[in-house]
Amino acid sequence: MIHRSMLALTAGLALLAPAELHGQRPSIATAYRSVADSLIQAATADSAAYERVGVLVDRFGHRLAGSRSLEAAIDWVLAEMKKDGLQNVRGETVSVTHWERGQESAELVRPRRQRLAMLGLGGSVATPATGITAPVLVVASFEELVRRRAEAKGKIVLFDAPFTTYGETRRYRTDGASAAARAGAVACLIRSVASESIRSPHTGRTRYDSTVARIPAAALSVEDAMLLHRMQDRGLPVVVTLRMGARQLPKARSRNVVAELVGREKPEEVVVLGGHIDSWDVGQGAMDDAGGSVAAWEAVRLMHRLG
Amino acid sequence: MIHRSMLALTAGLALLAPAELHGQRPSIATAYRSVADSLIQAATADSAAYERVGVLVDRFGHRLAGSRSLEAAIDWVLAEMKKDGLQNVRGETVSVTHWERGQESAELVRPRRQRLAMLGLGGSVATPATGITAPVLVVASFEELVRRRAEAKGKIVLFDAPFTTYGETRRYRTDGASAAARAGAVACLIRSVASESIRSPHTGRTRYDSTVARIPAAALSVEDAMLLHRMQDRGLPVVVTLRMGARQLPKARSRNVVAELVGREKPEEVVVLGGHIDSWDVGQGAMDDAGGSVAAWEAVRLMHRLG
Numbered sequence: 001m002i003h004r005s006m007l008a009l010t011a012g013l014a015l016l017a018p019a020e021l022h023g024q025r026p027s028i029a030t031a032y033r034s035v036a037d038s039l040i041q042a043a044t045a046d047s048a049a050y051e052r053v054g055v056l057v058d059r060f061g062h063r064l065a066g067s068r069s070l071e072a073a074i075d076w077v078l079a080e081m082k083k084d085g086l087q088n089v090r091g092e093t094v095s096v097t098h099w100e101r102g103q104e105s106a107e108l109v110r111p112r113r114q115r116l117a118m119l120g121l122g123g124s125v126a127t128p129a130t131g132i133t134a135p136v137l138v139v140a141s142f143e144e145l146v147r148r149r150a151e152a153k154g155k156i157v158l159f160d161a162p163f164t165t166y167g168e169t170r171r172y173r174t175d176g177a178s179a180a181a182r183a184g185a186v187a188c189l190i191r192s193v194a195s196e197s198i199r200s201p202h203t204g205r206t207r208y209d210s211t212v213a214r215i216p217a218a219a220l221s222v223e224d225a226m227l228l229h230r231m232q233d234r235g236l237p238v239v240v241t242l243r244m245g246a247r248q249l250p251k252a253r254s255r256n257v258v259a260e261l262v263g264r265e266k267p268e269e270v271v272v273l274g275g276h277i278d279s280w281d282v283g284q285g286a287m288d289d290a291g292g293s294v295a296a297w298e299a300v301r302l303m304h305r306l307g
Numbered sequence: 308m309i310h311r312s313m314l315a316l317t318a319g320l321a322l323l324a325p326a327e328l329h330g331q332r333p334s335i336a337t338a339y340r341s342v343a344d345s346l347i348q349a350a351t352a353d354s355a356a357y358e359r360v361g362v363l364v365d366r367f368g369h370r371l372a373g374s375r376s377l378e379a380a381i382d383w384v385l386a387e388m389k390k391d392g393l394q395n396v397r398g399e400t401v402s403v404t405h406w407e408r409g410q411e412s413a414e415l416v417r418p419r420r421q422r423l424a425m426l427g428l429g430g431s432v433a434t435p436a437t438g439i440t441a442p443v444l445v446v447a448s449f450e451e452l453v454r455r456r457a458e459a460k461g462k463i464v465l466f467d468a469p470f471t472t473y474g475e476t477r478r479y480r481t482d483g484a485s486a487a488a489r490a491g492a493v494a495c496l497i498r499s500v501a502s503e504s505i506r507s508p509h510t511g512r513t514r515y516d517s518t519v520a521r522i523p524a525a526a527l528s529v530e531d532a533m534l535l536h537r538m539q540d541r542g543l544p545v546v547v548t549l550r551m552g553a554r555q556l557p558k559a560r561s562r563n564v565v566a567e568l569v570g571r572e573k574p575e576e577v578v579v580l581g582g583h584i585d586s587w588d589v590g591q592g593a594m595d596d597a598g599g600s601v602a603a604w605e606a607v608r609l610m611h612r613l614g
Contacts, residue, residue, distance in 0.1 A: 054537065055541075058538060059419070061421055112366070114368055196505075197505070198503075198507040199507055200506055230361065230365055231365060236366075
């Protein structure tokens with residue numbers, strides 16, 4: 001999700017282009033069928049890639065940019081790639097953003113007390129240490145906030161936008177904080193950008209517009225956002241205390257992992273395969289993107305092994 | 308889930324037995340068809356019952372036995388039943404168990420630090436205030452624990468039993484703590500008794516066998532239990548710190564809510580409908596059992612309204 005620490009693998013084109021030697025121009029599917037079949041057969045013959053994903057996520061845990069766990073994971077990947085016999089294995093220095101979540105919580109204090117299931121949005125500023133306690137204005141959309149702008153001042157604005165598609169609904173995550181700040185809100189909450197929840201909040205990066213104040217921003221679980229919305233619809237006063245200890249630290253030094261398989265015939269031409277090793281801090285990034293990284297790695301490892 | 312604070316409604320049988328007046332013996336389905344149709348039509352004509360479930364869960368929140376929120380909810384139900392015109396509406400004193408969860412957490416400390424998604428099991432004893440830090444032995448079944456009993460002493464035993472059916476798999480929740488204590492364990496963890504999880508742990512009551520020590524017991528999310536199991540399978544030492552501030556308080560006074568619809572012809576015969584108002588503390592008990600309680604309540608309210 002933060003596309004900084006990359007794993008890049010280059011494979012010489014010539015390795016994959018035997019048909020050109022015969023002056024034919026068969027379709028790509030035909031030309032590479034036997035090579036592709038060999039690779040697929042090797043890739044599905046054992047659980048090597050799956051095991052590597054397992055080690056990457058279980059042993060190192062999350063790999064947030066700037067974290068020690070990311071650097072430990074990169075050390076391991078580099079060492080394994082050397083064992084695989086890949087060429088020119090190296091870590092290329094890269095500067096990455098370094099944001100830390102810290103302690104965080106959200107509690108409903110009126111009309112009754114209840115701990116809310118929340119996650120701060122990536123890149124959010126902190127609240128004061130005592131938190132922000134304010135009435136909540138729930139809106140279902142940016143349009144509703146514009147209409148009710150007069151009610152938003154000094155409040156925590158909650159965007160309870162029903163999920164349509166990820167691409168569409170995540171606007172509230174990326175742009176909600178600044179839209180709320182523009183209306184005079186002191187903090188922003190969003191309903192998790194997810195179709196299902198089981199009270200498991202979903203986060204991701206928020207984006208501050210430089211023309212307005214940076215206010216703390218967090219996601220609530222789908223259920224908790226809907227709860228606050230129902231309370232407001234019933235005319236109940238809704239008050240929340242939001243506490244976030246997030247810190248934006250100076251940029252950190254990390255590494256892009258690069259390994260090569262130099263082509264025999266056209267070593268100056270390259271195909272780049274890759275994925276991002278880093279992940280968010282509240283999971284282990286198995287799908288985002290340990291799986292993608294290891295799939296690319298495994299493809300090149302098998303090309304090397306199959307000669 | 309704790310079947311103590313009941314909502315009981317009695318309806319006079321004669322109200323529902325018009326066919327007997329004519330000396331016929333039609334099938335029950337035939338005899339009550341028109342009455343049932345009237346009730347169904349009335350029940351589905353508006354959202355009255357749904358709104359009441361909404362108020363019960365949103366306004367009062369959880370209704371754990373012994374809690375103020377349960378008593379506030381009972382007050383509201385009694386007042387509403389009187390407004391409905393039901394007869395002999397009353398709260399009958401009942402003594403209920405009173406267990407409080409307190410602060411709780413579980414943290415993986417080896418092979419790396421990670422907060423685990425946990426919920427203490429209902430009725431569990433506390434850990435010392437500093438928690439219990441111990442190596443974890445993961446087993447997949449009671450049988451495996453018996454086989455590996457020599458390894459369990461002084462450890463936290465985690466039952467990572469895959470879900471089959473609720474009735475079968477919940478044995479680990481009810482009996483796991485005592486089985487672990489019998490093997491010399493200092494605490495017990497179970498994999499949530501659920502087929503799916505999204506890192507949302509599931510709890511329920513545990514049961515202590517009086518012949519062995521009472522050790523703290525908690526559920527981990529499905530994902531976290533599987534993570535610890537994979538770590539053990541890879542030969543990594545797994546150490547967890549469990550902190551639970553649970554307290555078993557003296558029995559508390561609560562009330563069973565009773566309302567009647569006295570029959571015109573056989574007032575001495577009764578049909579009892581009911582559900583339990585109380586709930587666990589980590590949700591709002593909408594399905595368990597606000598919905599059941601209100602369905603029973605609504606049926607009697609509509610019988611009263613339809614005469």
